[in-house]
Amino acid sequence: MGKWNIYTKKGMIALLTAFLLISLQGPAPSYAAELNSEVPKVVEKTSPSVVAIIGKPSKDSNKTMEKNRFNLAHGTGVIVESNGVIVTNAHVVKDMKNIVVVTSNGTTYNGHATNMDEESDLALVKIDATGLSPATLASSSDIKVGETVAAIGTPISFALRNSVTVGIVSGLDRSVSSQYQLIQTDAAINPGNSGGALINMKGEVIGINTMKYAEIGVENLGFAIPIDTVKYVLKHFQLYGKVKRPYLGLELEESWEAVVGLPSSTGLRVAYVDPDSPAAGAGIQQDDVFVSIGTTNVKTLVDYNEAIKHYLPGDKVDIKIQSGSSAATKSVTLGEVQQRETKWTEDAEGSYLDADRGKTKIGDSHLGWSMKYPAGLVKGRQSDDGDSVNFIDAKGEFSLSITVDSKQSDELSPSALLSRLASDEEDEYSDQSSATILERQYVKREGQPFAKIVSRSGDKGYVQTRGYLYKGKLYKVQLFVTKEHYNNDFKQNSYNDLLDSFKLSFDTKDESLRDISVYSSGNTTYTNEYGLSFALPSNWQQGGYTGSSSFFNDDYSQAIHVRVTSASSGDTLTAWADRQTKQFEAQYAPKYRTMDEPVELTLAGVPAMKLGYSNTLGKKWNAGYSLFFIKDKYKYEIGVSYPKDDKGTELDELEKALTSSIKVDKDRMDQELGFIQDLDELADPDRVVPFKNEKYKYALQIPENWTSMKSYDNKDQANKTFVFTGGDLSISADSKTSFDNAIKDEDAAQKKSHTNDKEYVYSDSEVTLFQNVKAKKYDISYATAKIPYKETIYIFNQNQITYTVSLRIDEAVRTEVNEARLTKAFESFTFLK
Known part of the structure; x- marks a missing residue:
């Protein structure tokens, strides 16, 4: 902590003492005086050529998160042509829209990016202006290590635009995170300085500031793009519109x-x-x-x-x-080198930097409320259906939340309503043991009465909660104010004015009223990293557990799964769909599946195929279809599943919305994507892997694609189950129960199951396994079960261990192939010594 001593009282005394000692030693060196007079002159000369750039981030975000007026990004630029051509860093404007440029004299212009080269981290921004002061560009060959330089930019905050820091050229020909050489400088470069000018003491630009090295213990390590690289990129932009590499x-x-x-x-x-x-x-x-x-x-x-x-x-x-x-x-x-084309978009809300320009009120048209919208109010998280939303003050003085309970009776008495609010507050602040109610009353305001509770929440601040009953809904408005601001009478008035502005109405004709409703009866478009996009009804959502490639309707009865893999050399759409068909037919017995004839169609501008199917494991049938197409070296499969009984208008509309909206935009693909192997092409369902249980002295060969169910990662556990779709092989090993007692227990269990349900049928017999091992065999059939199945149980003893092995397979998947695979796995059972 010693390096921060200058900010303590003792440190300030030490600093002043040192300053006086320096003063007593005589005048400063002459070159320092010259420098002090030189820097203001070159800054004055160059500053008119440096501009501040501000805009709105264009990254996609969750629809429930706010893209508010304070959600801005900024950087710096240098004028290179008097008609409004500005050079800056590519990373400054890459994800920026609604660009605004502010010159050194405070004039504001709307701008747009015209050219970008991410390899060099340079871009051009154009504003509609004339008579500007272009910068004078130096030559890289004239730059010397140790010469004095100044950085001009917009660090940290847009309010600090055209800030100046001074240092020296620390080094040349650096290559930190760049394809090209960089200039190293100790002139302070902070976030927002990017794209600004690094100038020499002639007022010439020697580089464009691009980055700094930030780590604890590291200081004054900034980098700039040399001016010769800037000239090279500018020339290519002028001649070709891009850098031709x-x-x-x-x-x-x-x-x-x-x-x-x-x-x-x-x-x-x-x-x-x-x-x-x-x-x-x-x-x-x-x-x-x-x-x-x-x-x-x-x-x-x-x-x-x-x-x-x-x-x-x-x-x-x-x-x-x-x-x-x-x-x-x-x-x-x-x-x-083939480069991805850069596309520039303007905010759908308009070209203004402030998307809420002219909006003085805010509300929800679907839930029917509105209130004042002060400039410092920032909307935060909003629930998926809009029934909960919170706001914060840009200065951090207060927070406000509004929740709507649509299942609340209008018949609550004032007393019951106050009790309900108090109960909610206790639940929310249950950890605040010192919370104190300061005010509780029912306010009989004409047309809009409400319950009101004011409480002090420990040492954190004060909470005012208001509750309104209207048309079967409970509207709860809650304001939290920090302790230091609550006791300010002026602030109190402004907070109460905001609360008093809350209305149980929404005027759709009021253009000053911003609508934050997330309710929609239309469709929502999703795009993934493979460039695939499609539209789904707004009540659908991405799955939280199975990844971003899965989507579900509101009750999870219908689902869409997306799978993208690379197209292997020579693969075709027909061959791919045929493999999927055979895989499905091999998995289910004919009685338990149907397969429609393939339908040819066009998706994303290329030939596609639709395969419809249905299947069941028992009484309940599932249905669906898969859409297959190959584009830009990738295979896209979109699978739709739903209960078979759901067929109707809703599903027809879903299919229409889905198939008509499917697109693949190569420019929106993740540029780091490589070859993604389709595992189905490599999978061999007959390939087996060895399994050994050393403790219970057995081994067997299990199909590689079966799943091992286990409580622990211990191979030597007594019970082991290997699962496949519609069946399993289960092994229980017991060194304490004799062979005869195990048979007695199993006989009793089988008889009890048959007694309880006559449809549960079994038979037993004595058999010899593995050439010379005596065993008891039970054949079980349960055709009327919810999921009909057949099961074979073997009980045998070897090495003083009693084994109970169950082979179970659902009738739906009891194909020759599946049954043979299960039998083969059991017959591979061997005893270890």
């Missing part, structure tokens, strides 16, 4: 020395060569070592990127490589 088609690997920052005598090793690429065509192979590109030696990836940026796609370049013990020069005609 050469493509070789290989992956390069640095030496260990280069990775840790040591000088490296080794070039870049070729880790991979893409077939049919320019590099492959030139004969460059894996494990070759790059020595130079043109006349530039390359030993790091930054060396490589700095060298290759001097060429354009289509250029020929000589690449010197070391292949084993021999050197060679390869002439390569460069291809072009």
Whole structure:
């Protein structure tokens, strides 16, 4: 904590003493005086070229979370053309919409991003303006380590725009998290400085601030994009609208020395060569070592990127490589890196930075309430159906919540209503043992009476709760105020005014009233990382337990599951759907399944197939269909399931909404997606794995795709069950119960089951297992069970251990293949010594 001493009384005394000692030592060096006069001049010269950029984040969020007027992002930019062309960092505007640019003199302009290059972290923003002051750009070759520089930007808060920090150039040719070289500086660079100017003492821009290194114990470590890289990107933006990068088609690997920052005598090793690429065509192979590109030696990836940026796609370049013990020069005609197109969108709520501009009231049109909407009120979390919403004050002085209980009787007396509010408050503040009720009354306000309770919540603050009964609903409005603000009379008046503005009505014609209702009778569109999007009714929701690829209606009776895998070489839509059909038919016996004829259709602009089916394990039938299509090297399967009895208009509308809205946007795919193997293509249902129980001295071969049910991860437990769809193999080992007693117990259990239900049928017999092991066998059939099944139980003894093995299979899945697989697993049973 010593480094913070200057903020203590003792630290301030020490600081003042040190300052006086310095003063007594004589005047400051002349260069310091010169610097003090020089910095204001260059800042004054350059500041008109630096602008602040603010906008709204465009990342998708939960519909119940607020995109409010205070939810903003900001950064900095540098004017490079007098007609309103501004350069900034790509990361500043990548996820920003409704951009507003503020110049140094306070003039505000609407702006939009026109070009972006994430590799260099540079972008252009355009505003409709003329006569601006473009910055003077230096040359990277003139930058010297140790020279004085100043950073101009918008750190931390938009209110701090055009802040200036001063330092020196700490280093050149740095390569921290960048494809290109960076300038290191100790001039303070903080969040919001991104995109701002790093200037020399001539008032020239030598770099665009891009990042700082932030960690406890690390200070004054910032980085800027050198001005020559900025000029390179600006030129490409001007000529091509994007940065045209050469493509070789290989992956390069640095030496260990280069990775840790040591000088490296080794070039870049070729880790991979893409077939049919320019590099492959030139004969460059894996494990070759790059020595130079043109006349530039390359030993790091930054060396490589700095060298290759001097060429354009289509250029020929000589690449010197070391292949084993021999050197060679390869002439390569460069291809072009394909980049994702950047799409810019404006907020659906309009182009204003403040989405709530002109809104002075807020409410819920579906639940029928409204109130005043002060500028500092921020909407927080809202429940899925809108019956609960909370607000906070932007300054942190108070919070407000509104809940609506739609199942409350209008017949509650004032006394009962007050008791209900008090009970709710006790539940909410049950941990506040010192909570004290300060006021409790029923206010007979004309047209809108309410119950009111004011209480002090320990040392935290004060709570006022109001309850309104109206048309079968209980509206509860609760205000919490911090202790330091509650006793301020002026503040009290403003809080009561806000509460008094609450009304049990919503005027749909009032344009100043913002509607926060989440109720919708329409559809909601979902998009996943594979670029797939589709619309579902608004009452559907993403599954919380099975992942974001599952969706359910409000009572979970209907479901949609999405599966995306890569299309293997040579795979076709017909072959894929045929595999799924055979897999389904192999799983269920004919009596317990139906399969519709495949239907060809078009989804996402490509051929698709629909396979309808139904199946049951007993009395209740499930139905559904799967939609299959292949696009952009990926296979998309959307499975819809529901109770068979649900067929009707609702499901027809669901299918229509789903199939008409399915789209695949390649630009919205996660750029890090690779090959995703379809496990069904590799799965072998007959493949077995060994299982051993050393304690109870047995082993057997179990199908790999069966699931082992276990309470613990202990293979040597007495009871073990292996489960497959519609059946299981269960083994119980007992070293304390004799063979005869086990049979007596099982005989009694079987007789009791038959006595209780004559439809439960069994027979028993004596058999010999595993060549010479005496056993008792029970064959059980229960055709009228909710899920009809057959079961075979074997009881036998070996090595003074009594084994009870059950083979159970539901009639619905009792196919020849499944039954043979179950029998084979049991017959693999062997005893260990």
